[in-house]
Amino acid sequence: MINLDDPKRFRPLVGQAHQVAMNMLRPISRKYDLAEHEYPKELDMLAAMIDGLSESGASEGAGASGVRREEADEDTTVKNGANLASVMSIAEMCWGDVGLLLSMPRQGLGNSAIASVASDEQLEKFDGVWAGMAITEPGVGSDSAKITTTAVLDGDEYVLNGEKIFVTSGDRADHIVVWATLDKDLGRAAIKSFVVAKGTPGMEVERLEHKLGIRASDTATIRFDNCRIPRENLLGSADIDDKQGFAGAMATFDNTRPLVAAMAVGCARASLDLTRDLLSEAGVEIDYDRPATVQSAAVAKFLQMEADWEGAYLLTLQAAWMADNRKPNSLEASMAKAKAGRVGSDITLSCVELCGTIGYSEAELLEKWARDSKILDIFEGTQQIQQLIVARRILGLSSSELK
Numbered sequence: 001m002i003n004l005d006d007p008k009r010f011r012p013l014v015g016q017a018h019q020v021a022m023n024m025l026r027p028i029s030r031k032y033d034l035a036e037h038e039y040p041k042e043l044d045m046l047a048a049m050i051d052g053l054s055e056s057g058a059s060e061g062a063g064a065s066g067v068r069r070e071e072a073d074e075d076t077t078v079k080n081g082a083n084l085a086s087v088m089s090i091a092e093m094c095w096g097d098v099g100l101l102l103s104m105p106r107q108g109l110g111n112s113a114i115a116s117v118a119s120d121e122q123l124e125k126f127d128g129v130w131a132g133m134a135i136t137e138p139g140v141g142s143d144s145a146k147i148t149t150t151a152v153l154d155g156d157e158y159v160l161n162g163e164k165i166f167v168t169s170g171d172r173a174d175h176i177v178v179w180a181t182l183d184k185d186l187g188r189a190a191i192k193s194f195v196v197a198k199g200t201p202g203m204e205v206e207r208l209e210h211k212l213g214i215r216a217s218d219t220a221t222i223r224f225d226n227c228r229i230p231r232e233n234l235l236g237s238a239d240i241d242d243k244q245g246f247a248g249a250m251a252t253f254d255n256t257r258p259l260v261a262a263m264a265v266g267c268a269r270a271s272l273d274l275t276r277d278l279l280s281e282a283g284v285e286i287d288y289d290r291p292a293t294v295q296s297a298a299v300a301k302f303l304q305m306e307a308d309w310e311g312a313y314l315l316t317l318q319a320a321w322m323a324d325n326r327k328p329n330s331l332e333a334s335m336a337k338a339k340a341g342r343v344g345s346d347i348t349l350s351c352v353e354l355c356g357t358i359g360y361s362e363a364e365l366l367e368k369w370a371r372d373s374k375i376l377d378i379f380e381g382t383q384q385i386q387q388l389i390v391a392r393r394i395l396g397l398s399s400s401e402l403k
């Protein structure tokens with residue numbers, strides 16, 4: 001029989017993440033929403049704590065780097081591993097604050113990219129770094145196969161040229177994982193990811209964006225002008241292989257999309273929890289033993305949102321669990337991201353609506369969560385792109401057959 005309870009061994013980790021979210025993130029949520037571009041210095045202590053938990057093994061390998069897939073071993077038993085631990089703890093942290101979670105030192109999406117693609121030597125070399133991920137360019141968003149930033153081998157160095165925009169943690173992180181092409185004529189197979197250390201000559205943060213939500217997180221434009229990096233900073237293999245090339249870089253998404261889905265799940269649950277309390281204070285009680293149709297419209301709406309949330313949560317767990325068990329999960333990662341991204345935006349905005357003036361004002365964080373959640377339906381592949389990927393996978397069509 002399927003057991004839908006959270007795995008017992010992760011309960012202490014999830015409990016700790018919840019305490020951190022409630023006691024450390026929530027109290028500074030509004031402060032850094034208002035003080036856009038100011039570094040949340042409180043996160044330094046928290047990041048050190050997370051590092052300590054990782055080193056002691058107490059965090060079950062959770063976090064941005066927890067997405068690495070182990071080599072196949074003899075053990076064929078089903079396991080709940082670091083991917084599952086990561087999505088569950090990230091959801092809890094985002095119950096606290098998505099923007100602050102995205103600002104957490106050493107927990108960038110670039111860290112997940114390194115964990116996904118790096119060789120063992122590279123993993124050691126980049127241990128302990130804080131890495132953002134730079135794919136998007138002024139003319140390249142959803143169609144990342146069209147990347148124009150170039151990487152040319154010159155002796156023992158790659159020379160990078162191009163501009164990257166909307167890089168999360170692009171200013172604060174100490175490393176950036178940059179997607180660039182080795183040869184524009186060879187299409188997607190020539191796209192590789194490169195790790196660039198902050199301060200490398202030729203790399204310049206040009207500006208920071210002002211945003212609708214996740215204002216605690218910095219979002220940067222970075223220019224690479226003859227920026228030279230060691231050739232061993234190319235992640236994975238330098239071979240241009242039509243079958244493997246882009247698939248290698250894209251494998252990052254199979255690991256990071258469930259993490260973004262988890263962020264949406266956490267933020268939406270924050271809205272639901274607060275809305276339930278506010279409805280109760282207003283005398284609207286939810287009766288789980290009676291059908292929604294015989295209760296008030298507000299309760300019916302709330303129950304429908306909770307059902308939607310549950311679907312998003314279970315899809316997210318499934319995608320992460322499949323990664324832990326070395327099962328191909330591109331379809332499930334996109335399904336989780338599509339469902340959680342949409343449901344996250346719908347729920348947080350509907351909670352603003354249900355709570356009326358309290359929902360819309362800055363008296364509570366509901367309006368902030370509605371702003372914060374929108375990005376989770378955009379970055380790491382938009383809602384429309386996730387649906388396209390799901391359709392291609394189900395229909396067995398290639399990207400040129402279904403655009």
Ligand SMILES: Cc1cc2nc3c(=O)[nH]c(=O)nc-3n(C[C@H](O)[C@H](O)[C@H](O)COP(=O)(O)OP(=O)(O)OC[C@H]3O[C@@H](n4cnc5c(N)ncnc54)[C@H](O)[C@@H]3O)c2cc1C
Pocket residue numbers: 109132133134135136140141142143165166167168169211214219375378379380381382383384385388403
């Ligand atoms: C706050 C923030 C943080 C970000 N962080 C990062 C980061 O760290 N690293 C990074 O590389 N990027 C980042 N991004 C960029 C983000 O990944 C892109 O915005 C996203 O991929 C969409 O690209 P685009 O904005 O160019 O939109 P476009 O690709 O131009 O799309 C515009 C609209 O058209 C739709 N669309 C596009 N193609 C299709 C299609 N084939 N079928 C149907 N609909 C389609 C899209 O879904 C979207 O609604 C960030 C963006 C924001 C706003």
